[in-house]
Amino acid sequence: MNSQLQRIMQYAADYRLRLILATIYSVLNKLLDIAPPLLIGLAVDTVVDPEASLLSTYGGIEGSSAQLWIIAGLTFIIWGGSRSLSISLRFTGET
Numbered sequence: 001m002n003s004q005l006q007r008i009m010q011y012a013a014d015y016r017l018r019l020i021l022a023t024i025y026s027v028l029n030k031l032l033d034i035a036p037p038l039l040i041g042l043a044v045d046t047v048v049d050p051e052a053s054l055l056s057t058y059g060g061i062e063g064s065s066a067q068l069w070i071i072a073g074l075t076f077i078i079w080g081g082s083r084s085l086s087i088s089l090r091f092t093g094e095t
Helices: 003-048 054-059 064-092
Strands: none
C-alpha cells in the first residue's frame, strides 16, 4: 500500500464509525433521490394502462384508483424518509 494512503488510513481509524455512517447515509440518500422519478413513471403507466402497470402485473392490484393511492402513499413515505435522513445528517454532523 502507498505510504501516503497508509498515513491517511491511520488518521481515519479514529473516525471509523463516522465513515461507516457517512457511507450508509450516502447510499440511502441516492436511493431516495432516484425514487421520485420512478414513482412518477409508475403513476404515468398506471394512468395510461392500469391493467398492464407494475402494480397490477406483480402486485395483483386492480383499478387505477387503488394503484394511484398506493403510489401516493409510497411517495409520502419516501418523502418522509428523505426528510428524516436530512434532519438526522444535521445532528450526526455536529461534534
